[in-house]
Amino acid sequence: MSQETMLRSIRKQLHDGGYKLTPQREATVLVLLENEKDHLSAEEIYMLVKQKSSEIGLATVYRTLEMLTELKIVDKISFNDGVARYDLRKEGAKHFHHHLLCLECGSIEEIEEDLLVEVEKVVEKNFNFEVTDHRLTFHGVCGACRENKSK
Amino acid sequence: MSQETMLRSIRKQLHDGGYKLTPQREATVLVLLENEKDHLSAEEIYMLVKQKSSEIGLATVYRTLEMLTELKIVDKISFNDGVARYDLRKEGAKHFHHHLLCLECGSIEEIEEDLLVEVEKVVEKNFNFEVTDHRLTFHGVCGACRENKSK
DNA sequence: AAGACAGATTATAATGATTATAAATAAAGG
DNA sequence: CCTTTATTTATAATCATTATAATCTGTCTT
Numbered sequence: 001m002s003q004e005t006m007l008r009s010i011r012k013q014l015h016d017g018g019y020k021l022t023p024q025r026e027a028t029v030l031v032l033l034e035n036e037k038d039h040l041s042a043e044e045i046y047m048l049v050k051q052k053s054s055e056i057g058l059a060t061v062y063r064t065l066e067m068l069t070e071l072k073i074v075d076k077i078s079f080n081d082g083v084a085r086y087d088l089r090k091e092g093a094k095h096f097h098h099h100l101l102c103l104e105c106g107s108i109e110e111i112e113e114d115l116l117v118e119v120e121k122v123v124e125k126n127f128n129f130e131v132t133d134h135r136l137t138f139h140g141v142c143g144a145c146r147e148n149k150s151k
Numbered sequence: 152m153s154q155e156t157m158l159r160s161i162r163k164q165l166h167d168g169g170y171k172l173t174p175q176r177e178a179t180v181l182v183l184l185e186n187e188k189d190h191l192s193a194e195e196i197y198m199l200v201k202q203k204s205s206e207i208g209l210a211t212v213y214r215t216l217e218m219l220t221e222l223k224i225v226d227k228i229s230f231n232d233g234v235a236r237y238d239l240r241k242e243g244a245k246h247f248h249h250h251l252l253c254l255e256c257g258s259i260e261e262i263e264e265d266l267l268v269e270v271e272k273v274v275e276k277n278f279n280f281e282v283t284d285h286r287l288t289f290h291g292v293c294g295a296c297r298e299n300k301s302k
Numbered sequence: 303a304a305g306a307c308a309g310a311t312t313a314t315a316a317t318g319a320t321t322a323t324a325a326a327t328a329a330a331g332g
Numbered sequence: 333c334c335t336t337t338a339t340t341t342a343t344a345a346t347c348a349t350t351a352t353a354a355t356c357t358g359t360c361t362t
Contacts, residue, residue, distance in 0.1 A: 022310065022357090043348080057312050062349065078229040082320075083348070100280045109280070115273060119266045120289070127262065128294035129251045137286045138271070143279035171329085173339065193320080208341050213320065233349075234319070 001091055003033045009091065010073055017071050027054040028064045032074065032088050039077065039085040039099075039108050077135065079108075099137040104145035154184045161224055168222050178205040179215045183225065183239050190228065190236040190250075190259050228286065230259075250288040255296035 098111040251260040
């Protein structure tokens with residue numbers, strides 16, 4: 001889906017939620033669209049928006065991200081490094097994607113495929129818990145780092 | 152395993168790692184042992200240690216927890232609420248246990264059973280990623296809350 | 303167009319969690 | 333004992349995030 005289409009869809013979602021797409025909010029969403037692969041922190045998003053010549057305050061970025069999280073347009077994740085990171089939820093994705101965190105180089109890869117369908121069935125049945133979402137991160141060593149080490 | 156035994160084992164692990172079990176460190180570990188079911192934050196641990204009449208500084212709690220994390224005696228988790236929480240790693244447990252976070256009441260349940268054995272095999276094979284550990288939290292509604300709501 | 307209102311934004315201050323620093327204390331080794 | 337080193341403490345500093353109050357924007361009303 002093109003960024004144009006995404007943006008239109010997001011504008012609609014904001015409206016339905018009773019918010020409007022102000023220039024600052026639009027700039028924030030655009031930065032998220034342009035950096036889909038990264039896992040940006042609020043501070044990083046703030047910097048990137050300012051670089052695009054759009055004026056914005058840090059507090060606005062936080063408020064916008066909170067709103068987008070509430071609308072389930074973005075997902076908020078914390079790894080164990082003390083900053084929250086934000087990620088566009090893929091259109092139509094019913095589940096939160098998984099992450100592969102390399103302990104050597106710190107890179108974060110994504111897994112789109114939902115690996116937890118069966119596991120969630122087990123949880124619902126055995127633990128009497130209604131699952132609505134999940135956070136799954138694997139810690140380990142990525143292919144590139146293993147290759148470097150073996151040399 | 153009894154707390155005595157646990158404590159002895161932990162003392163040994165500290166020694167092997169080149170640290171000693173000072174009174175403050177012992178008090179911290181004891182609080183963790185006595186509250187295995189909870190997911191305590193540094194601040195909470197600090198309070199609990201002081202209640203046991205043991206004098207300690209907050210910074211020492213942080214340093215001790217960092218050390219215990221490094222030695223893999225405790226695990227550090229962040230949910231999305233801005234505080235880090237610490238959990239004793241069960242003796243012999245090779246994997247990090249899973250969590251069930253209830254979005255209604257905020258309660259955190261634990262799952263000891265490793266539900267990811269198969270999933271990790273898939274990850275190693277399909278994504279060329281060597282998995283050493285994982286973090287898995289399910290978000291949803293616990294049995295108690297569902298019961299309350301249906302009334 | 304002027305006034306009034308709600309919603310947004312901004313700069314700034316405040317808070318909360320965590321980490322760094324420097325001085326004091328305790329422990330270990332000779 | 334004396335010296336050296338590790339540890340703790342109190343405090344200050346830092347970093348991420350949230351609250352506040354003033355200002356601004358746009359829209360509606362007349």
